[in-house]
Amino acid sequence: MTNTAARRPNRRGEGGKLRDDILAAAAGLIEETGSEQAVTLREVARRIGIAAPSIYEHFPNRDAIVDAVIDAGFAELQTSLTRAMEGEADPLSRLRAGCIAYLRFAARRPSEYRILFGRRSRIRVRLTPLRTHALGALVAALRDCAAAGQCVSSDPDADALMVWAALHGYALLRASWPSLGWPAPGGAVDQILSGYTSAAGP
Amino acid sequence: MTNTAARRPNRRGEGGKLRDDILAAAAGLIEETGSEQAVTLREVARRIGIAAPSIYEHFPNRDAIVDAVIDAGFAELQTSLTRAMEGEADPLSRLRAGCIAYLRFAARRPSEYRILFGRRSRIRVRLTPLRTHALGALVAALRDCAAAGQCVSSDPDADALMVWAALHGYALLRASWPSLGWPAPGGAVDQILSGYTSAAGP
DNA sequence: TGTACATCAGTGAACGCGCGTTCACTGATGTAC
DNA sequence: TGTACATCAGTGAACGCGCGTTCACTGATGTAC
Numbered sequence: 001m002t003n004t005a006a007r008r009p010n011r012r013g014e015g016g017k018l019r020d021d022i023l024a025a026a027a028g029l030i031e032e033t034g035s036e037q038a039v040t041l042r043e044v045a046r047r048i049g050i051a052a053p054s055i056y057e058h059f060p061n062r063d064a065i066v067d068a069v070i071d072a073g074f075a076e077l078q079t080s081l082t083r084a085m086e087g088e089a090d091p092l093s094r095l096r097a098g099c100i101a102y103l104r105f106a107a108r109r110p111s112e113y114r115i116l117f118g119r120r121s122r123i124r125v126r127l128t129p130l131r132t133h134a135l136g137a138l139v140a141a142l143r144d145c146a147a148a149g150q151c152v153s154s155d156p157d158a159d160a161l162m163v164w165a166a167l168h169g170y171a172l173l174r175a176s177w178p179s180l181g182w183p184a185p186g187g188a189v190d191q192i193l194s195g196y197t198s199a200a201g202p
Numbered sequence: 203m204t205n206t207a208a209r210r211p212n213r214r215g216e217g218g219k220l221r222d223d224i225l226a227a228a229a230g231l232i233e234e235t236g237s238e239q240a241v242t243l244r245e246v247a248r249r250i251g252i253a254a255p256s257i258y259e260h261f262p263n264r265d266a267i268v269d270a271v272i273d274a275g276f277a278e279l280q281t282s283l284t285r286a287m288e289g290e291a292d293p294l295s296r297l298r299a300g301c302i303a304y305l306r307f308a309a310r311r312p313s314e315y316r317i318l319f320g321r322r323s324r325i326r327v328r329l330t331p332l333r334t335h336a337l338g339a340l341v342a343a344l345r346d347c348a349a350a351g352q353c354v355s356s357d358p359d360a361d362a363l364m365v366w367a368a369l370h371g372y373a374l375l376r377a378s379w380p381s382l383g384w385p386a387p388g389g390a391v392d393q394i395l396s397g398y399t400s401a402a403g404p
Numbered sequence: 405t406g407t408a409c410a411t412c413a414g415t416g417a418a419c420g421c422g423c424g425t426t427c428a429c430t431g432a433t434g435t436a437c
Numbered sequence: 438t439g440t441a442c443a444t445c446a447g448t449g450a451a452c453g454c455g456c457g458t459t460c461a462c463t464g465a466t467g468t469a470c
Contacts, residue, residue, distance in 0.1 A: 009413050012466055018413080034321045037239060041457065051415050053458080062457065111321075119236045119316065119378060161382060162372070162393050169371025170364070176321060180363060191364055195397030211446050214433055220446080243424065253448050255425080264424065 007049035019058040021048045023072065026065045027112065034111045036118075039066055073112050077105045085137055091144035092151070092197060096189055098138050099167055103185040106171035113171060135164060142196070151197035159196050166192040209251035221260040223250045225274065228267045229314065236313040238320075241268055275314050279307045287339055293346035294353070294399060298391055300340050301369055305387040308373035315373060337366060344398070353399035361398050368394040 010017050025047040029038045041062050045052040059065050084101035088094040106113040139160040145151040153159045170192070174182045183191060212219050227249040231240045243264050247254040261267050286303035290296040308315040341362040347353040355361045372394070376384045385393060 009465075012412055015413055040455080042455075052456095053416085053460090054414050056458080057413070114321070117375070117378070119313075158383060158385060161375075161384060162368070162390065165371035165375050165390075166364070166368040166394070167371065168375055169367035169369065172374070173319070173363075173367050173370055176319070181360060182363060183360060188364065188367075191397070192368075195393070211432075214445055217446055242422080244422075254423095255427090255449085256447055258425080259446070 015057065018048070018050070018054065022055055022058060022065060023068055026069050027072070027109075030069065030115060031109060031111045034114075036066055036115050039069075041065075069112070070116060073109065073116050077102070077116070080105050081137060085141065091141055091148050092193075095138065095141035095145060095197075096193065098141060099163070099189040099193065100185050102167055103171055103188065106167075106175065107185070110171075110175035114175070117168065135160065138163065145197060151193075153196050163192060163196065217259065220250070220252070220256065224257055224260060224267060225270055228271050229274070229311075232271065232317060233311060233313045236316075238268055238317050241271075243267075271314070272318060275311065275318050279304070279318070282307050283339060287343065293343055293350050294395075297340065297343035297347055297399075298395060300343060301365070301391040301395065302387050304369050305373055305390065308369075308377065309387070312373075312377035316377070319370065337362065340365065347399060353395075355398050365394060365398065 022044055025044045026039045028047070029043060030036060032038075039062070041052045041055050044065065045055060055065070059068070080101045081098050084097040085094045088097045139156055142151065142153055142160050142163070143156040146153045146156055167189075170182070170188050173180075182188070224246055227246045228241045231245060231249070232238060234240075241264070243254045243257050246267065247257060257267070261270070282303045283300050286299040287296045290299045341358055344353065344355055344362050344365070345358040348355045348358055369391075372384070372390050375382075384390070
């Protein structure tokens with residue numbers, strides 16, 4: 001009911017390790033239950049094999065744990081996006097690579113993804129840097145495509161919003177109902193981008 | 203702290219009215235807080251001005267209230283879709299009208315919409331009839347468009363999934379971040395459908 | 405090499421809270437006679 | 438028209454639960470001398 005193997009204290013100077021364990025347990029809880037509410041001090045403590053008050057050594061309160069998981073999630077998404085895009089020279093390939101990396105992240109941590117882009121006000125504040133940096137990269141890629149004559153986008157910012165929305169919807173619905181015959185991420189991205197990257201007019 | 207105006211019991215034979223009040227209070231709580239967890243027996247009772255145990259006259263337990271709100275939400279979405287579509291004769295107009303009605307519902311009850319298509323297993327079971335009826339109507343409209351030469355869809359079922367995903371993403375993101383410069387529902391639908399309904403090949 | 409001691413990394417018990425749910429009950433409202 | 442009574446539409450108090458958080462504490466580990 002409590003922990004199976006009672007854990008022994010970290011050595012001196014290694015107290016910080018517990019922080020990582022707490023974050024990992026919280027992220028695991030979110031992913032397994034699909035709910036942020038499942039992250040309780042007592043359940044996290046149970047999973048690691050510590051007493052609940054020990055958490056206060058590393059986090060000021062319960063919400064701070066969830067916040068830290070969210071921060072880590074945004075950071076991981078951002079590096080995934082950046083890495084995937086910087087590997088491609090061609091603007092259209094870069095855009096495509098960024099979109100696929102986005103969907104891959106969502107598929108890797110579906111519950112965390114849903115929470116990252118969910119409704120909490122704390123998250124919305126935090127989204128701003130992501131939007132300007134990571135999604136900004138998508139906008140830039142779209143703009144590059146337009147400049148290179150690879151897409152017909154007349155308003156790259158607005159088009160990037162709609163591309164983002166399509167990715168978001170695909171990521172969420174596919175995670176919730178996997179067996180509806182969804183195309184794979186690559187095919188979905190091609191499908192989505194085709195509305196914006198078809199050959200320009202006369 | 204409790205209720206402002208103490209409510210007096212319904213007359214004989216009108217006990218069922220309380221059921222409607224409970225549902226309305228629960229739906230209001232979901233919409234205001236954005237969270238299904240906010241629906242507690244005690245808070246619902248507080249809002250109506252009754253004692254919490256009175257709810258057991260109308261619902262077997264807490265979850266049954268949320269289930270009933272969800273059922274009502276799906277029913278409303280379905281009739282909205284059906285009504286909007288049956289008013290249009292042209293297949294493409296019908297498809298467009300259905301999509302716009304879908305987005306309008308999501309804009310009218312953003313929190314309820316998020317919960318309807320959220321993660322609970324109970325909801326997923328319940329989605330099946332909606333998917334076959336309401337979304338099935340979208341698939342049928344897409345198929346009609348293809349048959350009428352109004353769109354290039356080679357696989358209407360797969361295309362309908364992607365259209366649904368785009369609508370879903372737009373609905374959720376716009377509700378969460380309204381000030382990002384989103385196109386209006388009509389424009390968004392045109393944008394989304396343009397990828398599937400552009401003039402057919404040579 | 406030995407020992408006193410500071411400090412690090414946690415623990416155990418307890419608190420108050422809101423919750424879902426149960427249970428015996430109550431007061432107004434209609435109905436039978 | 439009057440009255441006893443069944444029943445409807447609820448109520449109030451209490452239960453046990455898991456939760457976040459506080460508080461005084463403890464035992465192992467390293468360090469100074």
